[in-house]
Amino acid sequence: xxxxxxxxxxxxxxxxxxxxxxxxxxxxxxxxxxxxxxxxxxxxxxxxxxxxxxxxxxxxxxxxxxxxxxxxxxxxxxxxxxxxxxxxxxxxxxxxxxxxxxxxxxxxxxxxxxxxxxxxxxxxxxxxxxxxxxxxxxxxxxxxxxxxxxxxxxxxxxxxxxxxxxxxxxxxxxxxxxxxxxxxxxxxxxxxxxxxxxxxxxxxxxxxxxxxxxxxxxxxxxxxxxxxxxxxxxxxxxxxxxxxxxxxxxxxxxxxxxxxxxxxxxxxxxxxxxxxxxxxxxxxxxxxxxxxxxxxxxxxxxxxxxxxxxxxxxxxx
Amino acid sequence: xxxxxxxxxxxxxxxxxxxxxxxxxxxxxxxxxxxxxxxxxxxxxxxxxxxxxxxxxxxxxxxxxxxxxxxxxxxxxxxxxxxxxxxxxxxxxxxxxxxxxxxxxxxxxxxxxxxxxxxxxxxxxxxxxxxxxxxxxxxxxxxxxxxxxxxxxxxxxxxxxxxxxxxxxxxxxxxxxxxxxxxxxxxxxxxxxxxxxxxxxxxxxxxxxxxxxxxxxxxxxxxxxxxxxxxxxxxxxxxxxxxxxxxxxxxxxxxxxxxxxxxxxxxxxxxxxxxxxxxxxxxxxxxxxxxxxxxxxxxxxxxxxxxxxxxxxxxxx
Numbered sequence: 001x002x003x004x005x006x007x008x009x010x011x012x013x014x015x016x017x018x019x020x021x022x023x024x025x026x027x028x029x030x031x032x033x034x035x036x037x038x039x040x041x042x043x044x045x046x047x048x049x050x051x052x053x054x055x056x057x058x059x060x061x062x063x064x065x066x067x068x069x070x071x072x073x074x075x076x077x078x079x080x081x082x083x084x085x086x087x088x089x090x091x092x093x094x095x096x097x098x099x100x101x102x103x104x105x106x107x108x109x110x111x112x113x114x115x116x117x118x119x120x121x122x123x124x125x126x127x128x129x130x131x132x133x134x135x136x137x138x139x140x141x142x143x144x145x146x147x148x149x150x151x152x153x154x155x156x157x158x159x160x161x162x163x164x165x166x167x168x169x170x171x172x173x174x175x176x177x178x179x180x181x182x183x184x185x186x187x188x189x190x191x192x193x194x195x196x197x198x199x200x201x202x203x204x205x206x207x208x209x210x211x212x213x214x215x216x217x218x219x220x221x222x223x224x225x226x227x228x229x230x231x232x233x234x235x236x237x238x239x240x241x242x243x244x245x246x247x248x249x250x251x252x253x254x255x256x257x258x259x260x261x262x263x264x265x266x267x268x269x270x271x272x273x274x275x276x277x278x279x280x281x282x283x284x285x286x287x288x289x290x291x292x293x294x295x296x297x298x299x300x301x302x303x304x305x306x307x308x309x310x311x312x313x314x315x316x317x
Numbered sequence: 318x319x320x321x322x323x324x325x326x327x328x329x330x331x332x333x334x335x336x337x338x339x340x341x342x343x344x345x346x347x348x349x350x351x352x353x354x355x356x357x358x359x360x361x362x363x364x365x366x367x368x369x370x371x372x373x374x375x376x377x378x379x380x381x382x383x384x385x386x387x388x389x390x391x392x393x394x395x396x397x398x399x400x401x402x403x404x405x406x407x408x409x410x411x412x413x414x415x416x417x418x419x420x421x422x423x424x425x426x427x428x429x430x431x432x433x434x435x436x437x438x439x440x441x442x443x444x445x446x447x448x449x450x451x452x453x454x455x456x457x458x459x460x461x462x463x464x465x466x467x468x469x470x471x472x473x474x475x476x477x478x479x480x481x482x483x484x485x486x487x488x489x490x491x492x493x494x495x496x497x498x499x500x501x502x503x504x505x506x507x508x509x510x511x512x513x514x515x516x517x518x519x520x521x522x523x524x525x526x527x528x529x530x531x532x533x534x535x536x537x538x539x540x541x542x543x544x545x546x547x548x549x550x551x552x553x554x555x556x557x558x559x560x561x562x563x564x565x566x567x568x569x570x571x572x573x574x575x576x577x578x579x580x581x582x583x584x585x586x587x588x589x590x591x592x593x594x595x596x597x598x599x600x601x602x603x604x605x606x607x608x609x610x611x612x613x614x615x616x617x618x619x620x621x622x623x624x625x626x627x628x629x630x631x632x633x634x
Contacts, residue, residue, distance in 0.1 A: 008606060015411035033609065054433065056613060094332035116371065179503075179524070185510025186496075186503035189524045193502025196578055196611055204530040207496070207506045207522035209515075213564055217523070217534065247530055261513055289325060292350065294513060296373060 004035055029065040033057045038065060047073075082135035083126045084143055087156040089307050093121050099149050110142045118296060119303035123150070155310065162306040163191045163198075169313045170201040170251070177309075178249035179205035180218055180239040182230060183257040183273060188302045203247040208239070218242030231256050231268050236276035237283045244278060253277045253309045259297045271297060275305045277312040284308075284317050321352055346382040350374045355382060364390075399452035400443045401460055404473040406624050410438050416466050427459045435613060436620035440467070472627065479623040480508045480515075486630045487518040487568070494626075495566035496522035497535055497556040499547065500574040500590060505619045520564045525556070535559030548573050548585050553593035554600045561595060570594045570626045576614045588614060592622045594629040601625075601634050 005012045012035075019037050022028065029038030029051075036052030038061045049066055051058050071078065088096065093116035097104070100123070104112045110127040125142045129135035147154055156165050170177055179189050189205035192198055206217050211230055214220040220238040228234045239254035257273025264270035271291035277284055286308060290300045311317040322329045329352075336354050339345065346355030346368075353369030355378045366383055368375050388395065405413065410433035414421070417440070421429045427444040442459045446452035464471055473482050487494055496506050506522035509515055523534050528547055531537040537555040545551045556571035574590025581587035588608035594601055603625060607617045628634040 007608065010409070013409075013411045013415050015414050019411075056435065056609075092327070092330075094330045094336075097332050098330055118373065181503075181506075184507075185515075185519075186498075186506025186508075186522055186524070187510075189498075189503025190501075190507050190615070191503075193504075193524070193526065193576075194612065194615075198502075199526055199580070202526045204526045204534070205503055205522075205524035206534070207503070207510070207524070209510065209519045209521045210564075213521040216565075217521070217563065246534065247527075248533075259510075263516070291324070292373075295511065296350075298507070298511075 029061055031057055031061055032064070033060055040065070040069070079128045079130045080132075080135075081126055081128050082132065082139060083124055084139045085125070085158050086123045086143065086146060086150070086154050087160060088121045088123065088150060088153040089119070089155050089162075089303075091121060091150070091153045092116075096121050096123065096150065096153075100146065103145055103149070107142065110138055112142065112146070119300045119307075155307070161191075161194070162303060162310060164195050166192070166306060166310050166313065167195045167198055167201065169310065173250075173313070175250040175313075176201050176203050176248075178203045178243045178247035178252045180243035180252065180254040181205060181207045182209060182214070182239070182255060183259045184255045184298050184302050184305070185209065185259070187298050188253070188255060188305055191302055191306065203249045206243055206246065214239065214242075218246060229268070231258055231272060231274065233274055233276075233285045233287065236274035236285045237278075240276040240278040240283045240285075251277070251279050251309065251313060253305050253312075255301055255305050257297075257301060259294050260291075261294065273297075273301050273304075275301065275308050277305075277308050277317070279312065284312060286317075346378055348374055348378055349381070350377055357382070357386070396445045396447050397449075397452075398443055398445050399449065399456060400441055401456045402442070402475050403440045403460065403463060403467070403471050404477060405438045405440065405467060405470040406436070406472050406479075406620075408438060408467070408470045409433075413438050413440065413467065417463065420462055420466075424459065427455055429459065429463070436617045436624075472624070478508075478511070479620060479627060481512050483509070483623060483627050483630065484512045484515055484518065486627065490567075490630070492567040492630075493518050493520050493565075495520045495560045495564035495569045497560035497569065497571040498522060498524045499526060499531070499556070499572060500576045501572045501615050501619050501622070502526065502576075504615050505570070505572060505622055508619055508623065520566045523560055523563065531556065531559075535563060546585070548575055548589060548591065550591050550593075550602045550604065553591035553602045554595075557593040557595040557600045557602075568594070568596050568626065568630060570622050570629075572618055572622050574614075574618060576611050577608075578611065590614075590618050590621075592618065592625055594622075594625045594634070596629065601629060603634075 016035055026039045026041045031038055034057040036057050039050040041048040051061055093114055110125040113124045115122040123146055125139050127135050127138050181188050186207045192202055208214040208218055211225050218239050219242040224234045224238055236254050236256050240252045244252040254276045258264050258270050260270030271289050274285055274287045290297055333352055343356045343358045348355055351374040353374050356367040358365040368378055410431055427442040430441045432439040440463055442456050444452050444455045498505050503524045509519055525531040525535055528542055535556050536559040541551045541555055553571050553573050557569045561569040571593045575581050575587050577587035588606050591602055591604045607614055
């Protein structure tokens with residue numbers, strides 16, 4: 001604990017030292033992420049774990065100290081749950097339910113479950129086994145069935161994110177990426193830079209919130225803003241090519257829309273957005289309408305923009 | 318439901334229509350955020366609510382349809398819990414516990430509880446009452462006690478966020494803001510644009526991930542990058558003044574650091590970051606060291622940068 005504080009140039013207080021106390025017979029669990037204590041207390045009737053509350057400290061400690069202890073205590077007796085999750089886009093949960101209805105109805109092992117979150121559906125296959133290889137073979141067979149029905153909609157597996165999938169594609173091609181954002185306000189760039197190593201392909205982003213920045217930094221012609229407005233196909237296209245040029249990147253993606261709650265009109269309501277993607281061969285723009293809260297709007301538009309970028313890189317738009 | 322789909326240019330499926338079925342005697346609850354049904358079923362022994370699972374649909378329905386129903390059913394009998402939460406910065410949880418120890422120990426109504434999250438501590442005061450005015454008076458008296466001890470660390474109340482507090486300060490002053498980000502990768506701009514109406518004061522942001530963008534768009538001199546590196550006080554200062562000038566803003570804030578997991582050296586380890594804030598009178602830079610995951614690093618540095626910006630606007634740094 002003294003080292004943890006020293007590394008941050010701070011001095012521990014009495015409360016910090018009290019946290020280091022141990023009950024009789026208790027053992028410390030290593031906390032790699034903070035100062036809150038973790039304790040394992042073995043007793044003739046069982047074992048008690050006391051873990052810190054903050055999730056950033058609780059989760060690593062559970063994974064590093066509790067799970068290995070329990071697995072060892074269970075020995076060879078334990079069955080484990082093995083899962084594989086396919087990640088889908090451009091399709092809704094009820095559509096997936098209809099397409100997979102007969103498989104889900106007849107299948108008992110692995111089981112298949114659908115999960116929907118904004119702009120994404122997941123198909124989770126799960127099986128219990130003591131033998132990992134047998135479990136993986138069963139999962140692979142079911143995965144094949146599902147992929148035959150939904151192939152073009154499957155973009156990733158398990159912990160993939162759209163931004164990690166894009167990172168892999170760009171690395172494979174040795175290509176670079178630039179972003180121009182209006183309504184998503186930096187969230188798109190933030191997700192792209194959530195990927196470790198993204199500095200290998202990500203050049204940067206211009207959040208052009210004010211129209212003057214769209215002109216000054218991205219070179220969007222004033223005539224476009226006057227004739228079509230900032231929320232238009234023409235502006236999205238100019239933002240894509242402007243940021244590609246200003247940041248000297250191979251690929252670019254741009255968003256411009258109305259996040260709300262204010263700023264909507266009858267012709268251009270809150271939730272309207274234009275998303276553009278482009279490379280040296282040209283620019284492709286699509287429009288969407290996602291009414292909802294500001295946070296939902298930013299999150300959905302970001303996911304849509306990443307997906308459109310992914311499709312541009314693999315050459316399907 | 319037909320209108321919800323029509324607004325999005327999509328066609329409902331059989332599954333969507335099955336969702337609209339109602340049990341005998343049940344009443345529909347309005348779902349303003351999706352198609353999943355909510356049902357209220359009154360029975361002689363009580364009332365059953367069935368709500369959709371996705372939090373974005375569950376929460377608004379609970380607030381709009383369930384709480385008002387329960388309050389009306391309870392009539393005048395019900396006591397409510399009233400709370401007020403003070404938001405603190407630049408101080409750790411154990412320090413706050415030491416400073417408020419005697420008050421927390423002696424106080425029974427309102428109760429006082431501390432909550433810590435990365436780079437923020439909250440002091441929550443709570444009291445139960447049937448009479449709102451009595452509750453508010455008790456909370457105000459306790460708030461005064463706490464503020465006397467912690468005044469300079471209190472920056473907000475209840476649902477304030479650092480970005481909403483900054484928005485209020487900028488609006489009061491009629492001032493504008495620009496952001497330059499390296500290691501936070503767009504998260505800082507994204508938080509600033511989470512505030513409805515932020516387009517009134519937010520000019521935009523340059524995420525200069527690649528050094529070439531720092532030079533091309535922000536005008537950071539190549540000599541600084543060669544002599545001191547991108548993660549340096551000098552670079553942070555040049556980014557602040559560069560983005561203020563490029564985006565023509567009154568205030569600017571900049572981040573440059575090493576988010577990890579790669580890219581660290583002995584002299585400049587993962588977690589090192591320089592944060593700069595500035596206006597026409599000059600630039601102020603501070604450095605911090607926050608080892609942790611990439612996500613924790615981005616989140617903490619963003620909070621630190623917003624806090625430093627807040628202190629610059631109110632004139633304390």
